[in-house]
Amino acid sequence: MNAEYRGIDFEDRMSTVDFRLSERAHISVDAAVCRSCTAQVCVHACPAKLFVPTSDGGILFNYEQCFECGTCYEVCDAEGAITWTYPDGGHGVVFRQG
Amino acid sequence: MSDPMFDVVVVGAGPAGSAAALTAARAGRSVALVERGPHPGSKNVYGGVVYGRVLDELVPRWWEQMPVQRWVTRRSTMVMTDRQALTVDVRAQAWGGPPYNGATALRADLDGWLADLAQEAGAVLVPSTVATGLLRAADGTVRGVRTDRPDGELSAGVVIACDGVNSFLAKEAGLFGGRTGARHTSLGVKETLALPREVIEERFALRGRDGLDMEILGCTRGIPGGGFLYTNLDSLSVGVVVGLDGLAACGVRPEELLADLKAHPSIAPLVRGAELKEYSAHLLPEGGYDTMPELAGDGILVAGDAAAMCLAAGVWLEGVNFAIGAGMYAGRAAAEALARGDTSRSGLAGYRRLLEDSFVLADHRKLRRAPGLVFSERMQQRYPALLCDLAEEFFRVDNPRPKPGLRRLLRRGAAAHGVRLHHLLSDALTAWRSFG
Ligand SMILES: Cc1cc2nc3c(=O)[nH]c(=O)nc-3n(C[C@H](O)[C@H](O)[C@H](O)COP(=O)(O)OP(=O)(O)OC[C@H]3O[C@@H](n4cnc5c(N)ncnc54)[C@H](O)[C@@H]3O)c2cc1C
Ligand code: SF4
Ligand code: SF4
Numbered sequence: 001m002n003a004e005y006r007g008i009d010f011e012d013r014m015s016t017v018d019f020r021l022s023e024r025a026h027i028s029v030d031a032a033v034c035r036s037c038t039a040q041v042c043v044h045a046c047p048a049k050l051f052v053p054t055s056d057g058g059i060l061f062n063y064e065q066c067f068e069c070g071t072c073y074e075v076c077d078a079e080g081a082i083t084w085t086y087p088d089g090g091h092g093v094v095f096r097q098g
Numbered sequence: 099m100s101d102p103m104f105d106v107v108v109v110g111a112g113p114a115g116s117a118a119a120l121t122a123a124r125a126g127r128s129v130a131l132v133e134r135g136p137h138p139g140s141k142n143v144y145g146g147v148v149y150g151r152v153l154d155e156l157v158p159r160w161w162e163q164m165p166v167q168r169w170v171t172r173r174s175t176m177v178m179t180d181r182q183a184l185t186v187d188v189r190a191q192a193w194g195g196p197p198y199n200g201a202t203a204l205r206a207d208l209d210g211w212l213a214d215l216a217q218e219a220g221a222v223l224v225p226s227t228v229a230t231g232l233l234r235a236a237d238g239t240v241r242g243v244r245t246d247r248p249d250g251e252l253s254a255g256v257v258i259a260c261d262g263v264n265s266f267l268a269k270e271a272g273l274f275g276g277r278t279g280a281r282h283t284s285l286g287v288k289e290t291l292a293l294p295r296e297v298i299e300e301r302f303a304l305r306g307r308d309g310l311d312m313e314i315l316g317c318t319r320g321i322p323g324g325g326f327l328y329t330n331l332d333s334l335s336v337g338v339v340v341g342l343d344g345l346a347a348c349g350v351r352p353e354e355l356l357a358d359l360k361a362h363p364s365i366a367p368l369v370r371g372a373e374l375k376e377y378s379a380h381l382l383p384e385g386g387y388d389t390m391p392e393l394a395g396d397g398i399l400v401a402g403d404a405a406a407m408c409l410a411a412g413v414w415l416e417g418v419n420f421a422i423g424a425g426m427y428a429g430r431a432a433a434e435a436l437a438r439g440d441t442s443r444s445g446l447a448g449y450r451r452l453l454e455d456s457f458v459l460a461d462h463r464k465l466r467r468a469p470g471l472v473f474s475e476r477m478q479q480r481y482p483a484l485l486c487d488l489a490e491e492f493f494r495v496d497n498p499r500p501k502p503g504l505r506r507l508l509r510r511g512a513a514a515h516g517v518r519l520h521h522l523l524s525d526a527l528t529a530w531r532s533f534g
Contacts, residue, residue: 008374010353012374013374013377014377016374016375016377017376017378020136039346044350044351045285045342045345045351045352047351047352047353047379049351067378067379067380068141069285069379069380069381070263070264070283070381071285071342071345071379071381073264074283074342075342075345075346086134086228087228088246089226089227089228089245089246089247090134090135090136090225090227092141093141094135094136094141095139095140095141095142095206095376095378096206096376097205097206097290097333097375097376097378098139098140098142098143098144098205098206098378
């Protein structure tokens with residue numbers, strides 16, 4: 001496979017997107033539930049890579065560069081693990097092209 | 099109960115919402131159009147092609163006003179394996195002149211334009227505002243929405259929920275009934291790639307404002323879904339759409355699938371040297387007719403992606419046209435119900451009739467089996483490989499050995515890819531019933 005295309009660093013990728021940061025976390029994750037989750041599908045499914053596994057089997061989550069797509073909320077099977085809302089009006093992702 | 103503040107509150111200024119607000123405002127109704135983004139389009143992502151015929155009814159000579167990147171005069175459908183590709187390429191120069199067929203457009207431009215039309219007709223746009231829930235009368239009838247603004251209740255005669263694929267309002271209204279856990283949803287990831295205009299025109303054999311629309315099957319490592327590549331004026335939109343169940347099961351990151359596609363021998367030369375301008379992602383409802391909710395409740399209608407009116411079926415990836423159509427009929431049905439003074443579920447039933455009589459539900463009903471077929475394992479994994487092999491063998495010049503006949507190639511290919519003849523026949527029949 002061609003390295004030229006594989007080469008986009010994920011941070012560079014995310015830096016092409018505008019976000020209006022909200023003080024309030026619009027998504028929250030219950031670390032206790034995640035620790036007993038074996039699949040952790042959110043880690044690879046989130047297109048913004050916001051779920052990071054920790055060495056103790058838990059999950060670190062950061063809402064700041066969220067596309068507000070809903071993928072994590074749809075793929076997570078664990079009851080109560082994810083509390084999902086939209087950011088307050090006017091905040092969050094702002095696509096310039098779409 | 100006191101008089102509502104608005105006749106109609108529309109939630110979501112996507113194509114469905116703006117069309118609904120425009121239609122209701124033109125019918126003389128007071129309309130609020132609530133949008134959570136700072137401006138229409140700021141939260142929205144799609145592949146990039148609008149089929150504008152539906153606009154004939156709303157905006158005469160729309161093609162003179164719509165913010166278009168390119169007019170689609172070339173449509174390609176490609177099936178691929180890792181190292182092969184087979185393309186059906188249709189060129190129709192007539193599509194490049196009035197009344198036009200398809201156009202590429204950026205959502206920021208398109209959604210803004212549609213919302214402007216609604217405002218010109220008198221609708222009040224309320225941006226940067228999330229509708230957080232429904233207001234209801236004692237009998238359960240929907241009477242407006244709550245928002246995240248201080249004192250942010252907006253009461254209404256009719257609420258039209260056009261809040262997109264994650265529609266919390268349609269769910270809260272109970273329109274999805276007891277059906278839960280139905281996960282007929284796909285994730286689309288997209289890159290907008292900058293390339294100079296002349297390079298695009300040369301690479302894709304286009305002139306002036308001509309454009310290409312290309313759908314791709316077989317590029318998703320067997321995960322049900324597909325890909326697309328569309329031309330804008332000086333950028334390309336390249337993306338991959340995959341079913342969430344498949345994505346969850348496979349352990350591959352979405353942008354890796356996109357990188358795969360861009361590195362494919364038939365795509366790499368097309369995107370060579372292009373620079374990433376924006377990476378984006380969004381969900382789409384892919385289940386079609388059989389996964390739609392109830393479309394009307396007491397005091398509420400639902401339109402567009404919120405009602406799963408998106409067609410994601412291989413050669414088609416459409417939703418904006420269905421959203422505009424549904425929004426338009428929702429606006430009309432709401433205005434008629436208000437005029438008669440009956441906004442109950444039965445008073446709003448005209449909406450469904452309008453949809454049944456139009457392409458919105460007619461196409462969806464006709465194509466109800468298409469998502470199942472297109473997302474099947476055979477269609478995703480076996481047929482692309484079978485077709486590519488068939489074409490490769492058919493066009494291979496292998497003399498002095500005599501040329502093999504197509505029938506023999508088909509038999510051999512089917513066996514090699516584990517395709518049974520009766521499956522091929524039954525899928526062909528399903529396809530014929532859907533597409534024929
Ligand atoms: C990757 C991808 C590719 C696609 N490609 C194509 C294509 O090429 N052509 C095509 O025709 N279709 C395509 N589609 C489908 C198309 O994008 C949708 O069908 C269409 O946008 C639906 O329009 P809508 O108005 O129903 O919803 P949306 O466009 O999603 O609009 C919903 C609006 O509601 C707002 N909203 C949501 N909740 C709230 C709330 N609580 N309060 C206030 N505002 C709210 C959102 O911000 C948004 O503006 C694609 C979709 C995806 C994801
Ligand atoms: S968010 Fe859901 S899928 Fe992800 S680790 Fe937690 S429980 Fe598991
Ligand atoms: S909504 Fe989408 S982008 Fe945001 S955390 Fe969930 S999966 Fe990631």
